[in-house]
Amino acid sequence: MSVLITAATGGFGPVDQQYLLEARQMQALSLAVHIPLVCFGIAFPPMVLFAEWRYLRTGDVLYRVLARRWSKVMLALFAVGVVTGTILSFEFGMLWPGFMAAFGNVFGLGFTLEGFSFFIEAIFIGIYVYGWDRLPAWRHFASGIPVVLAGVTGALFVIAVNGWMNHPSGFRLEDGRAVDVHPWSALFGNSYFWHQFVHMYLAGYVVAGFLLASSYAWGFLRGRWGRYERAALTITLSAAAIAAPLQAVVGDWVAREVAVGQPVKLAALEGLGQTTAGASEHLLGWYDGQQVVGGIEVPRMLSLLAFHDPNATVIGLSSVPVSDQPPVNVVRFAFQSMVGIGTLMALLGVVYLYVRLRRRRLPRSRWFYRGLVAAGPLSVVALIAGWITTEVGRQPWIVYGVMRVSGAVTGATGVPVGYGTLIGVYAALVILVGWLLRRLSRVPLEGDSRMLEGRDRAG
């Protein structure tokens, strides 16, 4: 019997994994491929539905063509998202069996619920995209609504798990495994995940909106500027332009939650070595192990931002042993990139909203559209930088303060082989998807395009 108990509880102690870094990179690569697709899963269905709603309200066929073309892209991106999501599910077990064995019973519920969200999204996205011309108009529109809702709940459930990893509760540790588990309150009674969820949900609109808008801005610069392109740009850019400034407000909230819940992460974001009263904020610069050098110092700003008090005490990195500190410069660089790009995107959004609301037209400056072309890829950079900030900022922990990443990793050999293979396959995938999107943008508009009027191709 004792053998059986050992078998049931043991076997998942820390192992000597030579390739821990490769395992982390393999997971990071898979997440980096998946997250931009998630943004489209969140934000694209509402935009498509908005276009269809405009058609139903105005009878303007242009919006129908727009919704229909977009829905095809939406389906293709969703299909790839199903794939990359499945890969992640496999990798959790293949790379981090220690984590799954010890805590699957706590956070697994979140993924089970997310699985159902994904199901609903998959079912209705199929009905919606294949239902054009097949379902009565308003019923077709209605079939898209579950896709939008599942986008909200899917993100909610996944972020609930991440929130739990950052702020674990709802269990007791016994022999390295979670017992006395309360999965509902661990995931949804957790005060630490709502800000993460709102931040990620808005990021969906920023990224999907700017990426789509940037492709139409590219068209503007190349002389493709008919009614169709203008309508498409208006919808996508409006979404992104509103989301981007709001993201700054939400980001401020996130930072204050991090200051309270994960002070060491905040210290890494800001490169704060010693616990300091009236701590200053540094722009740019480099953390030399003690403090930030070569940056622009804004006195007392960090205390003010984090605690709304210029004299507040902010906990520094040295409050924990070096072995419990994240790699500061990686986290700090990612954080500053996210904030910097986010600020630029918010400004671009405000410019657009000003022109649109005051002058009741689209911007005309070529420089605006050049900026917009850059904003698309940059929004993805900001997204990935944000994930590096929160995920690397949690290091060395996989479950904050409870389990180290090194205690979760697989004991299997051959991690580099798997990693190398995945890099090759993903590189091929990225090239294929880029090629697909390029082709799609060149496919002539469908049969009903002849019903479009005012489609003037300059140049």
Add this chain to the structure above:
Amino acid sequence: MLADLPVVFILVGLVAYTVLAGADFGAGFWMLAVRAGRAGRAAAREHARHAMGPVWEANHVWLIFILVVCWTAYPVAFASITSTLAAPLLLAVIGIILRGAAYALRGQLDAAPGRRPIERLFALSSVLTPFALGTVVGAIATGRVPPGNAQGDPVTSWLNPTSIALGVLAVATSAYLAAVYLAADAHRLGERALELDFRGRALRTGVCTGVLALVSVTVVNVDVGAFGSRLTAGGGLAMVVVSAVAGLGTLVFVWRGRFEPARVSAALAVAAIIVGWAFAQQPWFLPGLTIGQAAAGRSTLVAITVAVAIGAIVLVPSLLLLFALHLRGRFDEGAAVRGSVSAPAGPDTAGGRPSRLAVAATIACLALGTVLLVFADSGAVHLVGIVCLAGGALATFVHVATLPDTA
């Protein structure tokens, strides 16, 4: 009892995945393997591709469902399986990536130059994935995955006679299911030549799959006696018999051109094998680890049962709707509904100048939301702030996006 319930969920998911996604894999197989029949290769490929369309995504979410239920309810068993069997799982992953990419691309490429290589890639990955997943089943069923972090042999755990036999059987089963379903679809569409082609393919692969199943049982018996003997006794034997009867019944149905019952009995034949595996293996999950020992604590089991029950209430009607539309041919070419193209245009109230009150309310919402989010500390106040911001953002969006475009 409670500890066994998630096994039932996993089995339901496994049956659904094998039958539905299996048919998809099989359709991919026929894109590669098909020889010119009465209808020609291009028509057969086009038919196989079209049949997958609207249900493709939903079919493949079953795999995610199986994985998440397994890691929630039986975390140690899940971690043991995935760490020991990392190699075949990576193969399955590669197949899934290539297949998904090829599918997404192929859907956009009608008569384009890059189409054939993409189709070949799709077909090859449609064989690789079920084979790899079949070897995983073989490894678990023959007790080659001990509990613990990568404690099993990384190679022989999944490259052994039983695993290889089950991998091949998985590919054959997929091809067989797909042939039956494609014949049924062709029948519904009134495509006589395609129907006869796939009917012939269904009969041939049906016989092959049956023979392979018998070979597999023999291989399992030689490879690991204990599991094999439980497969030929009690509940396991009953399921093997059900599967055999359903398999023979399917052949008869297909032969006589009665495709709707054939669809059901083919699925039943596959389902019975999977349930038979569960019977043969119980009460063991892994060697030295029973299902009861592998199960998470009571609260987790209750939580997952509640989650699955709530999920099923939403999921089952949605799935029924999807398959009803699909199987009744509502997604077929020429099924267009009158009145769907030219919608009655309602009065366009949007786009005009909004009232001062609406503007003031929107600005107030955004300002209040910002203040509450930035300066409050309580969660409830933050929630109010988020609701204000969301409302303000939506109102702004609708206004900005519907303003007339004065070019």
